[in-house]
Amino acid sequence: MTTTQVTLIQIDNYGPWTVTPEPRREMDLQTLQSRLFADIAQFVGHRDAYVFFTRFDNMIAVTNGVDGAAHAALQESIGNRYPVSISLGTAVAERPVDALEAANGRLQFEGSAQDEGRTEVLAGEYLAETTPGDLQIAHFDVVDTTGKYTDRINEFDTFINIEQAYASLMRNLRETHGALSFFVGGDNIISVCPDLPERAFADAVAHVEDDVDVELQVGIGRGESAHEAGFAAKHALEDCRRDGTSVELFGPRAVSD
Amino acid sequence: MTTTQVTLIQIDNYGPWTVTPEPRREMDLQTLQSRLFADIAQFVGHRDAYVFFTRFDNMIAVTNGVDGAAHAALQESIGNRYPVSISLGTAVAERPVDALEAANGRLQFEGSAQDEGRTEVLAGEYLAETTPGDLQIAHFDVVDTTGKYTDRINEFDTFINIEQAYASLMRNLRETHGALSFFVGGDNIISVCPDLPERAFADAVAHVEDDVDVELQVGIGRGESAHEAGFAAKHALEDCRRDGTSVELFGPRAVSD
Amino acid sequence: MTTTQVTLIQIDNYGPWTVTPEPRREMDLQTLQSRLFADIAQFVGHRDAYVFFTRFDNMIAVTNGVDGAAHAALQESIGNRYPVSISLGTAVAERPVDALEAANGRLQFEGSAQDEGRTEVLAGEYLAETTPGDLQIAHFDVVDTTGKYTDRINEFDTFINIEQAYASLMRNLRETHGALSFFVGGDNIISVCPDLPERAFADAVAHVEDDVDVELQVGIGRGESAHEAGFAAKHALEDCRRDGTSVELFGPRAVSD
Amino acid sequence: MTTTQVTLIQIDNYGPWTVTPEPRREMDLQTLQSRLFADIAQFVGHRDAYVFFTRFDNMIAVTNGVDGAAHAALQESIGNRYPVSISLGTAVAERPVDALEAANGRLQFEGSAQDEGRTEVLAGEYLAETTPGDLQIAHFDVVDTTGKYTDRINEFDTFINIEQAYASLMRNLRETHGALSFFVGGDNIISVCPDLPERAFADAVAHVEDDVDVELQVGIGRGESAHEAGFAAKHALEDCRRDGTSVELFGPRAVSD
Numbered sequence A, B, C, D: 001m002t003t004t005q006v007t008l009i010q011i012d013n014y015g016p017w018t019v020t021p022e023p024r025r026e027m028d029l030q031t032l033q034s035r036l037f038a039d040i041a042q043f044v045g046h047r048d049a050y051v052f053f054t055r056f057d058n059m060i061a062v063t064n065g066v067d068g069a070a071h072a073a074l075q076e077s078i079g080n081r082y083p084v085s086i087s088l089g090t091a092v093a094e095r096p097v098d099a100l101e102a103a104n105g106r107l108q109f110e111g112s113a114q115d116e117g118r119t120e121v122l123a124g125e126y127l128a129e130t131t132p133g134d135l136q137i138a139h140f141d142v143v144d145t146t147g148k149y150t151d152r153i154n155e156f157d158t159f160i161n162i163e164q165a166y167a168s169l170m171r172n173l174r175e176t177h178g179a180l181s182f183f184v185g186g187d188n189i190i191s192v193c194p195d196l197p198e199r200a201f202a203d204a205v206a207h208v209e210d211d212v213d214v215e216l217q218v219g220i221g222r223g224e225s226a227h228e229a230g231f232a233a234k235h236a237l238e239d240c241r242r243d244g245t246s247v248e249l250f251g252p253r254a255v256s257d
């Protein structure tokens, strides 16, 4: 069984800020957003957690092992260095989507994302301890993107293909299993999953191939932190590459069918 | 008629680098990618150009007004400060997708994105001068995201809605008009378009509503640079917000139906 | 008695890199150096440690509470994201300068800073636990810099004054007590000290006034981490400002005369 | 004859901000300051200008070739992305210190650096055009720092030596010639000079050796931008290294004795 701690990170009252007193230059907004994400990635990454950029104004993190004090430190540090502040809601559940739902609810309960009085909320429950195997992470990747797309067609059309594969996979795993899947650049998708057997991943790969005709391979790992599970998944993906297989579970910690 | 200069920015041989000598920590890759994008956004932004993160290993920029020397300076500066280098292909056409196709072809001609001997390619043609109205940019936004999604449902399900709207819009405008549309965070999509009449945007908005049941509004601007056209579009979008309309062209420079 | 853990951070073989294959643009070097410093400041700062930029190619950090695993994580993350790598030497002693001397010796023992074969050294001893009062930190500041200098004379001449105060103080505290003092911007100097009585600080302030005619005030704090001691020092400095005094010890933890 | 355009960059009302509502974490301030500097270095660097960190809350830039519109763009971009804003004063003179004095006066005229009503001042005169040889820049460096200091003594004592050389040189060149000299990390000092003959540099090197017993070498360049002059100086310094000389002028553009 998995135990997933999810944190929702929301920029406070960001929409109004982007157009006050008049619209801000788009490249400044892009810079602000991507650096904020990078800073959060460094912060949580050094605690073996993962964060995904999602919509940039709302980011989703998998934070097993990161306690309330660390969340408070992150919030303070961003407040000290950016023109915007962030709210953080955290919750724990077996299925990632349920953890997110609860984390998100804690912020929604305090007021609207665009309520200027609702800033720097810090609400949550944090796992008191971590256990090996709390997390299951799958790292999906498109087989031979370079040969089939990048070197052949224009980047936008390549992107449409990758994007379709992502859209198909994210919805399938969300509906079927309550997993949360994120595009992480290139041709890579990372899924934070509940306890799923190998067959579930083979089904997902088949679903995407049927649906949008893009061929995926996937490595799956378990661990007590997002990094540990994700790193095992990366190694398993290397096994796919080496052996030409499409689904690989990593070592002894992987769930059995 | 529009004249669009597009630059494809490609990280050289990035796939192999990410797993050599063994897989690198995901949060370090995320940090590297998003900071590289932020640096490029600052560089081109201060020259009134736009860049979009796309897949992060391949980024698409609209660079009217940015000459070959500036492209060379960007390439050198990134090479001096990052563990990876970039190649740049640039081309000009009426339709954005045709400019990208030609820009992309210049890099593909020099070798594979994963050919370790093909690094720091700098190939392109650059506009000798810019003319008012060279660019047409549309800034799309979801009506009342906060009330309908962000404050109500969990962030992943919100994201699925926004993502579907983006997927629907990007493919529609690509196929129908050769426009390039990019998600820029929150609920915003920026489209780099050829010369399109107001009706084309109303059709696109209707298409998305039919297709995935998400309601969009859109401001459209013209200009001699991406910033100028995009800024006019942002102002036009503010007009939508103020007047409750769904399509607004900006001022005297906007194309007439 | 104090127990200070000091880490020397050295960019590997940086001199040759700056001129290979030919001299690199100075502003790119400045950007690289200051961002590297910022990243290290964030990393250690979130662990309640302090780092000072010193010469930028060599930085000195006070790392009580940061263990070997965290040092290894920092080294790996920098190696993943920069075109240069870093070596880290760490040691513990009562007097800060003795800790630095030992930390530094660990790197020197492994080879020259410009030996291209000596990269990513990670050598050190780390405190197994921290105790309240392990560190004593003084935060010095010039009285009314704004009125006396910034608003009156040109910035370079202001800087000469501040710089002279710093030079005078750093040498005095180094020779007399083995303390390490760092300019941190504006008119601020942070000193990492052994266990010193209030009188020692009054003497230092008097010395600088005699020597270069710049008037200082100083807050002093104790703590089990650099942040805790430094934060207490900042609060004590606020007391100087409020009461017009020139030396303030912070609360119950401060050493008695 | 030289023509130097100098810009003073001042963070608005920064002192009060650092302690409001209570003192901010020092590592967050260090991060903010060094990233702000890095962003300005990138901005001006891509326009062939130089900026020096000086006291971080006040930075001095040599901006020949950068016009008022670019200064305004920098100010807006920083205001969009940081929790603090900046004021910019610019002026032109033959001697660098005179240009700074005038630039600085423009800000002082508008009010105190700590006047909360005085924000985002943009005042200045900008060169209408640039001419080859407008700038003379000297790049000083300590001979064999690695062998004499870095690999032998502890970093703080090394730093004391470098710092003394810098203090001696900066004051000497300021008083004798109105030149502005900046420590740029490692063992490097960059001086922005009026039109000086080779002998002046030999005298400065001798002065420092007499004064604090540190041996310098120096390359000197001319150019129409800081980068051009500074790059020529770097090449000349490489000539010192190759030939074991202590003063080298660069090529045909260098001033004759």
Ligand SMILES: Nc1nc2c(ncn2[C@@H]2O[C@H](COP(=O)(O)OP(=O)(O)OP(=O)(O)O)[C@@H](O)[C@H]2O)c(=O)[nH]1
Binding pocket: A141, A142, A143, A144, A145, A146, A147, A184, A185, A186, A187, A188, A234, A241, B014, B015, B016, B018, B019, B023, B024, B026, B029, B030, B056, B057
């Ligand atoms: N975020 C992330 N992106 C990666 C990682 N590995 C590769 N990528 C991205 O994926 C892109 C494609 O690289 P690969 O998947 O190695 O190339 P490919 O041509 O598809 O080859 P195979 O996957 O081996 O069939 C790269 O340019 C990166 O952007 C990773 O570990 N994390």
Ligand SMILES: Nc1nc2c(ncn2[C@@H]2O[C@H](COP(=O)(O)OP(=O)(O)OP(=O)(O)O)[C@@H](O)[C@H]2O)c(=O)[nH]1
Binding pocket: A014, A015, A016, A018, A019, A023, A024, A026, A029, A030, A056, A057, B141, B142, B143, B144, B145, B146, B147, B184, B185, B186, B187, B188, B234, B241
């Ligand atoms: N990139 C970018 N994102 C923006 C901009 N303006 C708003 N956003 C994003 O859009 C999100 C939603 O803000 P709004 O669109 O103002 O909010 P809304 O609830 O949809 O309200 P209306 O659009 O006014 O109906 C914000 O959190 C931002 O992430 C912009 O100019 N550029």
Ligand SMILES: Nc1nc2c(ncn2[C@@H]2O[C@H](COP(=O)(O)OP(=O)(O)OP(=O)(O)O)[C@@H](O)[C@H]2O)c(=O)[nH]1
Binding pocket: C141, C142, C143, C144, C145, C146, C147, C184, C185, C186, C187, C188, C234, C241, D014, D015, D016, D018, D019, D023, D024, D026, D029, D030, D056, D057
């Ligand atoms: N690094 C750092 N710099 C600070 C801090 N507080 C102030 N400064 C810097 O010091 C400069 C001067 O600010 P103050 O010391 O408040 O101003 P002052 O005019 O000297 O006034 P008093 O110190 O109150 O006499 C600011 O511009 C900042 O650069 C701090 O906590 N840390």
Ligand SMILES: Nc1nc2c(ncn2[C@@H]2O[C@H](COP(=O)(O)OP(=O)(O)OP(=O)(O)O)[C@@H](O)[C@H]2O)c(=O)[nH]1
Binding pocket: C014, C015, C016, C018, C019, C023, C024, C026, C029, C030, C056, C057, D141, D142, D143, D144, D145, D146, D147, D184, D185, D186, D187, D188, D234, D241
């Ligand atoms: N800012 C800056 N720093 C540099 C540059 N070149 C070298 N450095 C710094 O200077 C330090 C010492 O390098 P070198 O001067 O090459 O080494 P050295 O031992 O003194 O050797 P020589 O100068 O050749 O006698 C490096 O670690 C860098 O920090 C440069 O172009 N710009």
Ligand SMILES: [Ca+2]
Binding pocket: A141, A142, A143, A144, A145, A187
């Ligand atoms: Ca792949």
Ligand SMILES: [Ca+2]
Binding pocket: B141, B142, B143, B144, B145, B187
């Ligand atoms: Ca909206």
Ligand SMILES: [Ca+2]
Binding pocket: C141, C142, C143, C144, C145, C187
């Ligand atoms: Ca002060």
Ligand SMILES: [Ca+2]
Binding pocket: D141, D142, D143, D144, D145, D187
């Ligand atoms: Ca040297």
